[in-house]
Amino acid sequence: MKLINKMSIRVFLSLMFVVMISCKEQSSNISEESSTNETGHPSLILTAQGVKEIRSNLGQIPIFDKTLAAAKKEIDAAIESGFDVPVPKDYSGGYSHETHKKNYVLMQKAGALYQILQDDKYAKYVKDMLFEYAKQYPTLPVHPKTRSYARGKLFWQCLNDSNWLVYTSQAYDCIYNYLTEDERKTLETDLFRPFADHISKDNPQFFNRVHNHATWGNVAVGMIALVMDDDVLLDRALNGVKDDSYNPNEKDNDGGYIRKDGQKIGFYANVNEPFSPDGYFTEGPYYQRYASYPFLIFAQALENKKPEHKVFEFKDGVLLKSINALLNLSDADGEFFLLNDSQKGMSYFNSSLISTVDIGYHFGGNNPELLSIAKKQDEVTLDDAGLAVALGIKEGKEKPFVKKSIELSDGANGDEGAVGILRSDGLELVFKYTAHGLSHGHYDKLSYALFEDGDEVVQDYGMGRFVNIEQKGGGNYLKENKTWAKQTIAHNTVVQNEKSQFSGKYDIGSKYHSNKYIFSVNNDSLQVASAKEENAYPGTKLHRTMVTIKDSDLDNQYILDIMKVESENRNQYDLPFYFLGHIMQTSFEYSKYNVPQILGKSDGYQHLFKEASATVKGENIKLNWLLNNKFYSYSAVTSKNDEVILGRIGANDPDYNLRNEQTLILRKKNVKNALYVSTIESHGTYNPVSELALNAYSNIEHVSVILDTKEYTAIQVVSKNKKQRLFIISNQNNDEQAEHKLTINNKEYTWKGPYKLTQNK
């Protein structure tokens, strides 16, 4: 029934287009030639040739036709209701901010509609709005809101001004030939050139960086340079503003340094530095999603207009690789994993990913797996790339985009750690052993998060921000982002002496990175990711190994987590476990305080309530909980006098900015070395309709440390049905060819490579 309806709608839309286009062609006063004449426009995103092909396919490319119909409906309504170019005044969420933001999107779409439908009303709409901006712009002071280290003119920060120019350049390119030479001169003199100068020459602390801000700035200037065919301006975009003076100690609003001494600048530097050879963007997927649009839209424009730059071949094709990396950094629902500053719920359905996927397909060798993502997105860009995707889908070329376990190196040279993703049936484990991630980095080396079927189970908190929700600090970063979300204790990794890693200092954190030790995923039943961090706490070495194990003897797979801490000094270690859901049962007795206490004074501890605690007697503790009608269990090895803390986020939160979620912290006091070992299982389900609980209990009876030396660590897992497994890891030799021989309890084990799993019974 649904299918038939959907198909009928498509047929209807197709017919509608035929009618629409023939009408429009009559009313248009430009000939196809005049809109794509020898001045070479459009040539950035839409090209003259592309427009011809699109027009010849209209009505026969369902996903393109649908996107076009939606854009037409939107722009027709916008033209009907008129536009406003308000005096700049507000932060994000406020009227002037949101209106200028809306305007550039409308212009960009109207420009594309003008080319595709060849109806002058769209060109006129863009022209009228541009002239309104050209009238205002020369009179504008810097934006009245003072929070930014680089204030824009239309917006409170140059970043948003750059967004505006990236989109508007495309609109200008589309209506370039519609304008007279005088009109173009007015726009360029009063609006585009001073606009480009403000975000570059006037704000080198913004433009001359390696940072997503600078990327937008570079691309904005580059895009308008390409439209105006201005090679001087293009050089500024590609290589930065020359001869700027800047203070090397200056920081931006997020606490990030402006730039390192001697660092290269401009677009190419912004591609080279944050992207690893694998295409991982060092700030993390949330910001890659944001940055990918300017990177790729400009690469596309440059490739179309000046193919001699071979931008897609730069750094061994890293821009195209980055698309694959980004898609792999999403869960089963397409939502991005939370690494560093990230808002939950952002996904590959974001509009910038529509461009990303379409450009990746069109310029990256027509990978059919990308078509399946485009099909889910159910939208394409209204340009040559979108046409290619629409045709690919129409021709049924798509293949499933299969996300496997993958390690993505970090660092410009790929030697600054990595993100390791272990995927095993419905489980996705995201293990972080990267570099710091620039100013959006969090202090959480060797932390992880766990997802099942697209739901977060053991969470990364994400960022302390409600993007564009004006009620919450104007939609900007909240102070709790710094005091809580960035701190180590907000993550699933070790905290020493209640202080964040690298003392929570950006200057220190950004000097170091973790190191990969093992990433071995060829065996679906036994996948191992292991990494080391030796700089987070001077004198202390951290080594974490995360393993997914499928065991035919057990009803469910499990994750084995081994965190080895070795220090020269006696310390307190805390390992938090941010499970989401409702506690069903614990194997240990805890006493809940009458009213919660505050866990600590600084480094994020001031935001945690201590609700209950227990001193354990050794052996194991088990936590059983329910989330989304699934039962989970956490089983951890404990030592005598370990303290278990049940905590909740939300202390010192005067404005209810935090989410009041739970954690379990395993605390070891006054020890030099510590070995944290635990398993996580997803083992059962609850159905609130049938009220049936299935497999509500853990299948693991006991976890224990059989051996732990500098050289080797051996962990035994005993299941409820009395089967024993032993996992041995070599702690100092990760050579895959090395032969090992080890005697434990009079039994000799020999194997090749850095780890071994053996079944004792």
Add this chain to the structure above:
Amino acid sequence: MKLINKMSIRVFLSLMFVVMISCKEQSSNISEESSTNETGHPSLILTAQGVKEIRSNLGQIPIFDKTLAAAKKEIDAAIESGFDVPVPKDYSGGYSHETHKKNYVLMQKAGALYQILQDDKYAKYVKDMLFEYAKQYPTLPVHPKTRSYARGKLFWQCLNDSNWLVYTSQAYDCIYNYLTEDERKTLETDLFRPFADHISKDNPQFFNRVHNHATWGNVAVGMIALVMDDDVLLDRALNGVKDDSYNPNEKDNDGGYIRKDGQKIGFYANVNEPFSPDGYFTEGPYYQRYASYPFLIFAQALENKKPEHKVFEFKDGVLLKSINALLNLSDADGEFFLLNDSQKGMSYFNSSLISTVDIGYHFGGNNPELLSIAKKQDEVTLDDAGLAVALGIKEGKEKPFVKKSIELSDGANGDEGAVGILRSDGLELVFKYTAHGLSHGHYDKLSYALFEDGDEVVQDYGMGRFVNIEQKGGGNYLKENKTWAKQTIAHNTVVQNEKSQFSGKYDIGSKYHSNKYIFSVNNDSLQVASAKEENAYPGTKLHRTMVTIKDSDLDNQYILDIMKVESENRNQYDLPFYFLGHIMQTSFEYSKYNVPQILGKSDGYQHLFKEASATVKGENIKLNWLLNNKFYSYSAVTSKNDEVILGRIGANDPDYNLRNEQTLILRKKNVKNALYVSTIESHGTYNPVSELALNAYSNIEHVSVILDTKEYTAIQVVSKNKKQRLFIISNQNNDEQAEHKLTINNKEYTWKGPYKLTQNK
């Protein structure tokens, strides 16, 4: 694509059946006649005639064929793996409990399969299991677990034993003719008769009640009486155990009285008393869902076997009306509203509702709206009723089940208050002014809950229980159900002097009910429900009016809530507001405590943390919050010195049994009378993918009380765009024909009927 696949599967299934049935017919050693011979079996749920019709339609009734295939697959697997009849030992969730529960479902299904597929293996499976029970039963003591006021033998409570017999009777009916007379005699002598006696004669405190427990008991005895054609036993089922002696002060485990003096007993009494003439079940929809199965399965059996009882005509067809009432007590997703003890998530997809809907269709005049529910359920009962539904769906007869605003009276005579449901576009407001609801009742007269698009927005907490999750108190009621969930402060209604209504005493609460005052829903733009409660607090009268208003001047509709309190004495009044979601903004300044305080000592207050408070200066307070990416606002009129408390559930909760959700409490101290007035709006949306916030703010600028006398209350609502509306209610005259004349601020208002809404500007 999906559609085609689904259809192919159905075609395949149909073919499979034809093959399957012809094979089975050869292997069956009973002829169609012998399985439905003159001894008149089956005759309860499946009938001889029904079996014939089912068999002649097999393979051509997709929804029935699908259900049958699923049952066949399940039972074939069960036969393959064998059964266990363990020694009774556990509470719910434990092995023996869950196994006996599984067994009766398997037997019931296997019996039906035997009739429909006529394959002896199903009859043998039932027979073998029954004989195993017959072997054990005579040796069984009462169940070893002692928590119940009426212990069963197979289960810890007679309730579950009754469940067993209701299902097993159906299985016995289906294989009756497969058994020899001797075999039947053994089963009846060793198992069925003593089983029926245990849950009736041996436990009159369970059987002779008006309560869902007794309903199951009566029906269990009635079902087996019908199979055995034993009129004496049937009379016991219909009219109770004669000459029982009982203690009128005895209570059950939930604190409910066993029965009132002189109360009628037996099945008919259990239909008569809890169901109002509108079909509302006084315990609420969660328990009606549970009870509806025995009511309707027995009614069906009685109608089939002894139509002279005219059971479906009893009390003007109340059993059929109850089906319509129950379906109307569900939200947009089919989940039941939470009235009294209820677990969230229960819905009309529950298996007992499959029977309910099918029986309602088959015996209730083939209402085509029920077919649309059955179609969503995608399953039918494997009997005559299920066949009727399957044929109806196959023939495309279904019509949408449209849920409108509706008032459902409570009380055997319909004069003990009601539930009023106001539905307005996506909003569903459930307003409770009922009787107590027997032992599952909560102390929350004049409380309400609000749903939008199937999600609860202003919540009823539901019950303190995780049904069948053994980790949580054996899956049974938790102590917090009594100390928290039943208490008044856990609900959205007034609490006087921090004491629950009716002193939180069942004896008192069950004597009274609230009274309907207005229920007027003919105008879609202005719907009014109003009710009074004069016994919850002696000397204090409560009158609440809830209004849905759609105003063409406003972007969104809103709910106006007027709670008028009049007392002879000075009191403290608390009105909690259990919004779900994250606080975005408040119009008032509050100070959050360093660590939360505990709000009070008893009556549920001991479970609430006081996180923050504010003393307001009069005028209005506004709370803006975000839930499921929707923005909501609550605007309340406040008086000088009112205290606003921001609270959170979870104090004195040593086992993490409670959900830590928020509330806002508006407290008025040391006053005789109080008028609480507020509006609730759903006005905006947030999209985490586009990061766009639309209409994030309330559209209501100001709410004020213009007049408040014994006779009239007039509330003014001023919108952001300065439009004013005045709502006037007559507090003492609800005559729809009465003429009113009232002068407010020198302006005269005249109208007819109990309320008026006027637009001033």
